[in-house]
Amino acid sequence: MDSYILGILMLAGINLVAVLGLSLLTGFTGLFSFGHAGFMAIGAYVGAFLTVSPARDVPGLGLPLVVGILGGGAAAGIVSWLVGRITLNLKGDYFCIATLGFGEAIRLVFNNVQRFGGSRGWPLGATRNPQDIWVILLVDVVAILLVANLVRSRHGRNMIAIREEELAAQVTGINVFRYKMVSLVTSAVLAGVAGVLLGDYLTFINPKIFNLTKSTELIIIVIFGGLGSISGSVLGALLLTALPEVLRFFEIWRLVFYGAAVILIMISRPQGLLGGMELTPAGIRKILAERRARQALRAEAAREAEGGSR
Amino acid sequence: MSGILEVKGLTKRFGGLAAVDNVSFSVREGGISGLIGPNGAGKTTIFNLITGVYKVTEGSVSFSGSEITNMEPFRIADRGITRTFQNIRLFKNLTVYENVLTACHMSAKYSIPEALLRLPRYLREEKALRAKAEDLLSIMGLTERRDVQANNLPYGLQRRLEIVRALALDPKLLLLDEPAAGMNPDETEQLMRLISEIRTRFKLTVLVIEHHMDLVMRLCESIVVLNFGQKLAEGTADEIRGDPRVVEAYLGSGGN
Numbered sequence: 001m002d003s004y005i006l007g008i009l010m011l012a013g014i015n016l017v018a019v020l021g022l023s024l025l026t027g028f029t030g031l032f033s034f035g036h037a038g039f040m041a042i043g044a045y046v047g048a049f050l051t052v053s054p055a056r057d058v059p060g061l062g063l064p065l066v067v068g069i070l071g072g073g074a075a076a077g078i079v080s081w082l083v084g085r086i087t088l089n090l091k092g093d094y095f096c097i098a099t100l101g102f103g104e105a106i107r108l109v110f111n112n113v114q115r116f117g118g119s120r121g122w123p124l125g126a127t128r129n130p131q132d133i134w135v136i137l138l139v140d141v142v143a144i145l146l147v148a149n150l151v152r153s154r155h156g157r158n159m160i161a162i163r164e165e166e167l168a169a170q171v172t173g174i175n176v177f178r179y180k181m182v183s184l185v186t187s188a189v190l191a192g193v194a195g196v197l198l199g200d201y202l203t204f205i206n207p208k209i210f211n212l213t214k215s216t217e218l219i220i221i222v223i224f225g226g227l228g229s230i231s232g233s234v235l236g237a238l239l240l241t242a243l244p245e246v247l248r249f250f251e252i253w254r255l256v257f258y259g260a261a262v263i264l265i266m267i268s269r270p271q272g273l274l275g276g277m278e279l280t281p282a283g284i285r286k287i288l289a290e291r292r293a294r295q296a297l298r299a300e301a302a303r304e305a306e307g308g309s310r
Numbered sequence: 311m312s313g314i315l316e317v318k319g320l321t322k323r324f325g326g327l328a329a330v331d332n333v334s335f336s337v338r339e340g341g342i343s344g345l346i347g348p349n350g351a352g353k354t355t356i357f358n359l360i361t362g363v364y365k366v367t368e369g370s371v372s373f374s375g376s377e378i379t380n381m382e383p384f385r386i387a388d389r390g391i392t393r394t395f396q397n398i399r400l401f402k403n404l405t406v407y408e409n410v411l412t413a414c415h416m417s418a419k420y421s422i423p424e425a426l427l428r429l430p431r432y433l434r435e436e437k438a439l440r441a442k443a444e445d446l447l448s449i450m451g452l453t454e455r456r457d458v459q460a461n462n463l464p465y466g467l468q469r470r471l472e473i474v475r476a477l478a479l480d481p482k483l484l485l486l487d488e489p490a491a492g493m494n495p496d497e498t499e500q501l502m503r504l505i506s507e508i509r510t511r512f513k514l515t516v517l518v519i520e521h522h523m524d525l526v527m528r529l530c531e532s533i534v535v536l537n538f539g540q541k542l543a544e545g546t547a548d549e550i551r552g553d554p555r556v557v558e559a560y561l562g563s564g565g566n
């Protein structure tokens with residue numbers, strides 16, 4: 001395959017892992033985070049430390065990529081648990097602002113850890129391995145299954161209930177704090193794993209990669225794809241990772257077009273591409289059933305109004 | 311004689327305002343009791359204190375003989391107290407069925423890993439949950455509306471759905487906050503029958519806040535009257551109707 005296209009696919013696959021996590025947190029649980037690049041950074045640095053050869057000038061442990069993925073994901077998960085302990089009791093908007101602060105703080109920490117290259121960055125030494133596309137694809141499939149199975153269970157429905165109406169969720173016996181925490185940690189683990197894969201793909205990491213722009217990109221993809229939709233997140237990650245590359249032709253105007261394209265879609269479809277829907281057989285059946293039910297209700301209301309006016 | 315719910319010296323202050331001031335009453339198991347009073351009397355606040363939504367300033371709430379004061383709302387729900395809201399709070403973007411299915415969650419015990427791996431217990435319990443949700447919809451006459459999004463339902467059915475969602479938790483005590491608000495006389499009549507029916511069918515105790523006086527008087531076996539956060543009177547419908555203080559504070563002025 002063309003290595004340029006392969007590169008885009010790998011990048012889209014990596015973004016997708018992080019986007020799926022954020023989709024669970026934002027799309028299904030209703031918590032907006034502007035700090036997920038921070039969890040990616042933790043994953044990337046821990047993953048690099050575990051996998052970089054000990055012979056390098058910034059030495060690592062030289063373990064296999066799988067260990068890096070597991071370790072990077074776990075590290076991000078643990079940090080998110082600590083962050084959650086402090087911030088998940090905050091009400092909506094304050095949580096969002098706290099995650100923003102967290103993301104920037106993590107970036108500044110890595111800026112100042114000279115052992116890992118500080119702001120100059122950390123060349124990881126290996127050359128890009130095209131075969132890693134298979135690793136990325138495998139992780140994508142596992143992540144999709146994981147999130148899909150979660151949201152179709154009572155645990156996932158509890159998260160959705162929190163998104164819909166937090167107070168009602170509480171009196172319905174849902175431990176809101178616990179489910180927010182599960183959602184946050186799951187999403188951070190996925191972001192961490194994405195970070196490991198990104199480092200592996202770029203063969204170089206520096207803190208700037210994980211800035212606020214990266215966090216914003218992730219949340220834009222989730223909203224663009226549609227809140228509460230896994231298929232939307234998948235589509236969003238593919239389209240919005242490829243779009244800037246397609247637009248490269250416009251050179252410096254590229255990001256303007258990117259922004260304009262996103263705004264256009266959001267104006268014409270405020271719920272995003274697939275908000276609340278799934279492109280699966282069951283998902284499509286549900287959309288049809290809902291449409292039928294809505295029409296039946298409307299027909300009945302019309303009949304009643306007619307009967308009443310006579 | 312002690313009831314299933316015992317409220318003792320309950321007080322809630324918001325800054326200087328005592329929204330609920332040293333209120334004590336008890337709710338008899340298996341009965342339908344009413345909580346009435348003029349606007350701002352503190353009725354909803356009492357529901358919020360019982361269900362743990364607000365922290366109690368002073369006093370205590372006990373349920374089935376054990377104290378539940380200031381427990382977290384989800385634990386109180388777990389003990390068997392559920393409620394509806396004065397301003398309906400459904401899971402708006404979910405369908406009728408999904409609203410009820412979500413609330414059935416306490417009847418299943420499978421863990422998150424079991425769900426992720428779709429293990430047998432997940433499959434078995436999930437099937438039972440779905441059956442239970444469908445059953446409830448059919449008992450409560452909402453099967454035809456199964457796939458309608460909650461916020462597209464007519465107002466009366468939204469109120470009904472909120473009751474069904476509460477019943478999905480298999481509560482022992484159901485708190486209804488102005489269930490007939492915004493309903494026409496026809497719907498109100500239906501609702502009254504529904505409340506009596508579910509009380510028997512689900513072996514419930516019901517405590518209802520209501521402004522429709524005829525509804526309260528006909529439905530409730532005992533009534534607590536609040537005024538300015540304090541308990542004004544307590545007794546049967548007839549006793550309340552004949553109480554001059556109640557008539558003055560409530561029935562005579564402005565009340566309907």
Ligand SMILES: Nc1ncnc2c1ncn2[C@@H]1O[C@H](COP(=O)(O)OP(=O)(O)OP(=O)(O)O)[C@@H](O)[C@H]1O
Nearest residue numbers: 324327329347348349350351352353354355356396
């Ligand atoms: N969260 C709150 N913060 C401050 N004051 C509150 C709060 N909740 C209720 N109050 C006040 O407490 C008093 C009692 O309110 P509550 O809602 O319990 O009245 P109510 O009896 O339910 O009235 P209504 O019939 O209008 O529903 C009111 O004066 C109200 O303004």
Ligand SMILES: [Mg+2]
Nearest residue numbers: 353354355396
């Ligand atoms: Mg009220």
